[in-house]
Amino acid sequence: MTLLIQQFINGLSVGSIYALIALGYTLVYGIIKLINFAHGEIMMMGAYFAFITVITMGLPFLATLIFSMVLAALLGITIETVAYKPLRKAPRISALITAIGMSLFLQNLAQVIFGADPKVMPDLIPKRPINIAGIQIGTVTIVTIILSVFFMIVLDLFIKNTKPGKAMRAVSEDKEASVIMGINVNRTISITFAIGSALGALGGVLYSVAYTQVYPTMGIMPGLKAFVAAVLGGIGLIPGAMLGGFIIGMVETVSKAYLSSQWSDAIVFGILILVLIVKPTGILGKNEREKV
Amino acid sequence: MKKRILALLLVLLLVFSVALTGCSSNEEAPEGEEPAEENGEEASGDPIKIGYIGPLTGDYSMYGETTKEGAELAAEEINAAGGVLGRDIEIISYDSKGDKTEAVNAYNRLRDRDEMTALVGATFSGTTLSIKEIAKGDGMPMLSPTATHLDVTLDAPNIFRACFTDPYQGATAAVFAADNLGAEKAAVLYNIEDPYSEGLAEAFNEKFQEYGEVTNYEGYTKNDADFKTVLTKIAENDPDVLYLPDYIAKVGVILSQVEELGLDVVAMGADGWDGIEGDYADVAEGHYFTNHFAKTDESEIVQNFLSNYNEKWGSDPTALSALGYDAVYMMAKAIENAGSTDSQAIVDALAAIEIDGVTGNIVFDENGDPLKSISIIQVIDGKHVLADKVSIQ
Numbered sequence: 254m255t256l257l258i259q260q261f262i263n264g265l266s267v268g269s270i271y272a273l274i275a276l277g278y279t280l281v282y283g284i285i286k287l288i289n290f291a292h293g294e295i296m297m298m299g300a301y302f303a304f305i306t307v308i309t310m311g312l313p314f315l316a317t318l319i320f321s322m323v324l325a326a327l328l329g330i331t332i333e334t335v336a337y338k339p340l341r342k343a344p345r346i347s348a349l350i351t352a353i354g355m356s357l358f359l360q361n362l363a364q365v366i367f368g369a370d371p372k373v374m375p376d377l378i379p380k381r382p383i384n385i386a387g388i389q390i391g392t393v394t395i396v397t398i399i400l401s402v403f404f405m406i407v408l409d410l411f412i413k414n415t416k417p418g419k420a421m422r423a424v425s426e427d428k429e430a431s432v433i434m435g436i437n438v439n440r441t442i443s444i445t446f447a448i449g450s451a452l453g454a455l456g457g458v459l460y461s462v463a464y465t466q467v468y469p470t471m472g473i474m475p476g477l478k479a480f481v482a483a484v485l486g487g488i489g490l491i492p493g494a495m496l497g498g499f500i501i502g503m504v505e506t507v508s509k510a511y512l513s514s515q516w517s518d519a520i521v522f523g524i525l526i527l528v529l530i531v532k533p534t535g536i537l538g539k540n541e542r543e544k545v
Numbered sequence: 546m547k548k549r550i551l552a553l554l555l556v557l558l559l560v561f562s563v564a565l566t567g568c569s570s571n572e573e574a575p576e577g578e579e580p581a582e583e584n585g586e587e588a589s590g591d592p593i594k595i596g597y598i599g600p601l602t603g604d605y606s607m608y609g610e611t612t613k614e615g616a617e618l619a620a621e622e623i624n625a626a627g628g629v630l631g632r633d634i635e636i637i638s639y640d641s642k643g644d645k646t647e648a649v650n651a652y653n654r655l656r657d658r659d660e661m662t663a664l665v666g667a668t669f670s671g672t673t674l675s676i677k678e679i680a681k682g683d684g685m686p687m688l689s690p691t692a693t694h695l696d697v698t699l700d701a702p703n704i705f706r707a708c709f710t711d712p713y714q715g716a717t718a719a720v721f722a723a724d725n726l727g728a729e730k731a732a733v734l735y736n737i738e739d740p741y742s743e744g745l746a747e748a749f750n751e752k753f754q755e756y757g758e759v760t761n762y763e764g765y766t767k768n769d770a771d772f773k774t775v776l777t778k779i780a781e782n783d784p785d786v787l788y789l790p791d792y793i794a795k796v797g798v799i800l801s802q803v804e805e806l807g808l809d810v811v812a813m814g815a816d817g818w819d820g821i822e823g824d825y826a827d828v829a830e831g832h833y834f835t836n837h838f839a840k841t842d843e844s845e846i847v848q849n850f851l852s853n854y855n856e857k858w859g860s861d862p863t864a865l866s867a868l869g870y871d872a873v874y875m876m877a878k879a880i881e882n883a884g885s886t887d888s889q890a891i892v893d894a895l896a897a898i899e900i901d902g903v904t905g906n907i908v909f910d911e912n913g914d915p916l917k918s919i920s921i922i923q924v925i926d927g928k929h930v931l932a933d934k935v936s937i938q
Contacts, residue, residue, distance in 0.1 A: 256781055263773045369604050371794050373824040382807030391805035394773070464770040465801045466794065474768045509774040514765045515737055 255388050260510045261503075266394040266463070268502020269401035273456035274479035275486070275494035276408065277449035283425040283489040284445045286345060290352040291332060292453055293476020294359035299325040299454025300374070300461040300471065301367060307375050314377040318400075318458055322451040329450025330443050338439075363469035371468040374461045397459045404455060405495055408448065412491065417444050425489070478505075481525045487535025496536060592635035593628075593886060595620070595876060596655035597869075598676070599668035600643040608865055609668050612690055613638050614858050615869030616665055619877075622853065629877045630884070636873070637661060641672045648672035652679060662886045663687070663879075665872045668865075670694030670741065677701060686879070686891040690872035691865050693816075694740060698913040703892045705913035707872040707904065708816075708837060711741060715748025717919045717935050718788060718813050718835050723756035725921075725933060726811060726833075728785035730760050734775065734799065736791050737764035745790035745815050753788075760784045767795075772802045780808050792817040797825035804828045819864040826927035837864040837904040839920040839931035850903045864904075871902035 274296055281289045302321040306312055312320065336355050340348045378396050382389045412418035420441045423431040432438055460475060461467045482501040486493025501521055508517040528535060597616055599609030616636050624633045637659050639651035648667050655661045663686040667673040673692035680687045681701045689697060689706045693714070698704050722728040731753050735746035743764075750759050760782035763775050776799075779787065787803070787810045789796050796814055803812065804827075814821075814834035821829045838847060840861070850870060854862040862870075876891075879898055883890035899908045905917035918936035922929045 256777065259777050260774060263771075263777060266773075267771050370607075373797070380801065380805040382805065389807055391773070391802075391807075393805055460770070464798050466770075466798060471770075474770075505771075506774045509771075510778050514763060514769060514775055518766065518768070 259388055259390070260506055262388070262390055262394060262398075264503040264506030265499065266397045266502075267505060268499035269398050270456045270460050270463075270475065270498075271479045271482045271501050272495045272498025273401050273404070273452050273459075274475055275482040275498045276405070276491065277453040278480055278483040279486075279488055279491060279494035280421075280445050280449040282483070283491075284421060284442055285337070285341070285348075287337065287348050287352065288480070288488075289449075290349070290476075290480075291355035291359060292449070293472030293479070294356050294363075295325055295329060295332075295450045295472075296453040296457035296460070296476060297363060297467075297469065297472035298328055298359060299450075299457035300467045301363060302454065303377075303458040303461065304372055304374055304467045307377065317377060318455065321458055322454045325454030325457075326447035326451040329446040329453075332450075333443060333446040338442075360469050360472075367467075367469065369469060371466040374465050374467055377462050393463045397463060400455065400459065404452065408452070409491070411448075417441065421445055478521055481521060485524060485528050485535055487538030490535070490537050493535055493537040590632050592633040593630070593880065594635050594637055594659055594661045595873065596652075596659065596661040596664040596666065597636050597638040598641050598648055598651045598655070598664070598666035598672065599638070600672075601638065601640040603642045605643040605669070608691075609641070609643075611863045612668050612865045612869035615854070615862060615866030615871075616690070616873045618850075618854055618857050618866075619870045619873035621857070623874070623877050629880050630886075634873075634877060634880075636665075641667055641669075643669060643672065645672055645675035648675050649679065652676045656683065656685070663876050663888075663891055665690060665869070665876055667692065670697060673697050677704060680704065684888045684892065686876070686888055686895060688872050688876055688895065690868040694744065701913070702896075703888070705875075705895055705909055705915075707868045707875065707902075707907070707915060709917065709919060710914055711744035712748040713914075714815055714835050714919060715745040715790065716752040717921075718745075718790075718815065719749045719752035719756070721833070721835070721921050721933065721935055722786045722788075722813055723753065726786060728811075729757040730782065730784040731757065731786040731788060732761040732763070732779045732782065732784040732810075733759060733788045733790075734761070734763050734765065734772075734779070735789075736767060736795065738767045739791070741817070742791045746788065749788050749790070770798060772799050773806060776802055776806055776808060780806065780810075784810060786810065787812045789813070790815045790817065793819075793821050793823075793825065796821060797828065800825060800828040800832070816864055822924055822927045822929065826924070829924045830927070831924065833921055833923050833932060836920050836922050836929075838867045839922050840929050841931045842920070846901060847903050867903040871900075871904050871907070874902060875900055875907070 277292045281287055299321050302324045303317050306317045306320050332355060336351050337348055340351055378393050380393055382391055412421060420436045423436055424438055424441045428438060478501055482497035483494045485500060486497025505517045505521055508520045597613055599612050600606050601609045620634050620636045628634060637655060639654060641648040641651055665688055667676060667689060668691050670692040673689045674696060681703060684703050687704045691708050692706055693708055693711045695710050695712060698706055722731060733746050733750055736742035750762055753759055761779045789799055789812055796818055800812060812832040816836050818834040819836055840851060854866060875898060878900055879891050879894040883894040896909055907915045907917050910916055918934045920931055921933045921935055923932045
C-alpha cells in the first residue's frame with residue numbers, strides 16, 4: 254500500500270511538470286490555433302536562464318525561478334512578434350512549419366552558445382527524503398507539486414477574474430468579434446505567449462532541478478509528452494491540459510512501476526494515436542464542427 | 546514587403562545557426578599532430594607514424610581528447626628517451642566524431658595518405674568494429690586503447706586492445722560485491738540502448754547469481770530522466786548493491802535521485818564512472834566502481850605518469866589517458882622487438898609482449914585481450930581511493 258502511494262506521488266510530480274508545459278501548448282492553440290512546437294525549447298531556455306542566474310548571481314531558488322520566468326516570457330513575446338505575427342493571415346500550415354523551424358533554431362542556438370554537453374544544475378533545493386506517515390518523499394518532489402498547483406490556481410484566477418484574462422477568453426472564442434468590442438488582439442496574443450512561456454520555463458526549471466541537468470535537447474521529450482497531454486485533455490482547453498498532464502504522468506509512472514521502463518514511452522505515444530482515432534477533441538473537448 | 550524581408554531574415558538566421566553548429570564541430574577536424582619533440586636531427590630518418598582515431602569533437606569529444614593526450618605524452622617520453630629503432634615516433638590523430646563512417650574514412654586516410662606503420666585506435670567499440678574488417682584485410686597492427694566490446698578482437702589476429710572487456714569487468718564487479726561488500730541481494734539498472742551498458746549488466750547479472758539473488762534487472766532508455774519510479778520499485782526489495790553500468794551524465798542523474806529518495810544501498814559502476822567526482826562528488830560519495838587504474842596507486846610508474854601528465858596538459862589524467870599512454874608504449878615496444886616496421890613482424894611481437902603499464906602488468910591472451918588486474922575504486926571525500934585490486938580468470 255505504501256508502495257502504491259509512493260508511486261502515486263512520483264506520478265503526480267512528473268505529471269505536474271507535464272501539465273505546466275501542456276498549458277503553454279493549449280493557451281497558444283486556444284488563441285491563434287497554432288501548435289507551438291518551439292514550446293519545448295522555451296522550456297529548455299527557461300532552464301538555461303535559471304542555470305545562468307544561479308551561476309552568475311547565486312540567487313536563491315524562488316528569485317531564480319521568477320527571474321527565469323520573466324526572461325522566458327520576454328523570449329516568448331519576441332518569438333511571437335518575429336516569427337508568428339507576420340504569418341497571422343497565412344495558411345495554418347505555414348505557421349506550423351515556422352514553429353518547427355523555430356524549435357530547431359533555438360536548439361542549435363543553445364548548442365552554439367552553451368555547448369552540447371550537459372551542465373549540472375546546482376542544488377537549488379536541498380535534496381533529502383522526508384518521512385510522512387511512513388512514506389518517503391523527496392523534497393524536490395514536494396516542491397514541484399506545490400509550485401505547479403500554485404501557479405495553476407493563479408492562472409485560473411487570472412483568466413477568470415482579470416481584464417486581460419477575459420480578453421484572452423474572448424479572443425479565443427471569436428477574434429473578429431473581440432476586435433469589434435475594442436479588445437487589443439495583438440496585445441492579448443502577446444500576453445498569452447508570455448504566460449505560456451513563463452509556465453514552460455517554470456516546468457523547465459523544476460525539471461532541471463529534479464533531474465540535475467541542463468542541455469540543449471532537454472526540451473524535446475518533455476515537450477512531446479506535454480503535447481500528448483494537451484491533446485489528450487482537449488487542446489485549447491485549460492483544465493484539459495492540467496488533466497492530460499496528470500494522466501500522462503500517472504500512465505508513465507504506472508507503466509514503469511508495473512510493466513517496464515522500456516514500454517512507458519511506447520504507451521504514452523500510443524495514447525496519442527488512440528485519442529486521435531477515438532476522440533480527436535480530447536477528454537474534455539466537445540465535438541464541434543469546424544467552421545470553414 | 547516588410548514581411549518578406551523579415552521572413553528572409555528569419556530564414557537566413559536559421560540557416561546561419563545550423564551552419565554555425567556544423568562549423569563548430571568541423572573546425573578541428575583532421576589535424577596532423579606535430580611530433581611532440583623535435584630534436585632537429587634528420588640523421589635518425591623519418592619518424593615512424595602511428596595513427597590515432599577517436600572522437601575529438603562532438604558529444605563524446607572528452608573521451609577522445611583525453612585518450613589522445615595520454616598517447617601523445619607517451620610518444621614524447623619515448624622520443625626523449627631515444628625513440629624506436631633509432632627513429633622518432635609521430636602520432637597522427639584524426640577525428641571520428643564518434644561516427645562509424647568517419648572512422649572508416651580516417652582509417653583510409655591514415656593508411657593511404659599518411660602511410661602509418663601501426664594504428665592505436667579506435668577509441669569506442671562501435672567505431673573500432675567498423676574498421677575491424679578493413680584492418681584485418683590489411684593485416685595492420687592495431688591496438689585499441691579503450692574499445693571494451695567483446696567482438697573487437699575476435700577472429701582478428703592483428704587486433705589487440707589495452708583495456709579489459711565488458712564481460713570481464715562486469716563479472717569482477719559481481720565478485721567484489723559478493724566477496725568484499727558481503728552483498729546477498731543486488732539490483733541492476735542499465736541503459737538498454739547502449740551495448741556497453743547492456744554487456745556489463747548481463748555479465749554482472751550472470752556472475753552475481755552464483756553468489757546471491759538479483760532482485761531487479763531493469764532497463765531504461767537514453768531519454769529517461771525520471772528514475773524515482775523504478776528506484777521506488779527497487780527499494781521495495783531492499784538490495785545491498787545497486788549496479789549502474791553507464792556513463793557519468795546518466796549515473797549522476799540516477800545517483801541524485803537515489804540520494805533524494807534516501808535509498809540505503811551501495812552503488813557500483815564501471816569505468817564509465819571515471820571522472821564522476823567532477824560534477825557529482827556529493828552523490829557518488831562512498832560508492833564503488835571498477836577502473837583501469839587508480840590515481841592513489843603508490844607504484845612508481847603510476848605516480849610518474851600522473852606528474853608528467855599534469856605537467857604537460859595541466860589537468861589530471863583519466864583512465865582513458867592511462868590506456869592511451871599504455872597503448873603507445875606497447876606499440877613502441879612491439880616495433881622495437883620486431884626490429885622493423887613490417888606489419889606481420891609487429892603483430893607477432895605484440896602477441897608475445899609483456900609490459901608493466903600504468904594500467905597493470907599486461908600480457909595478451911590468444912584473442913589479443915589483455916590479462917590484467919582490475920582496480921576497484923571508492924569515491925571518498927570526492928577523491929578516488931583504491932579499495933582493492935582484483936583479478937579473476
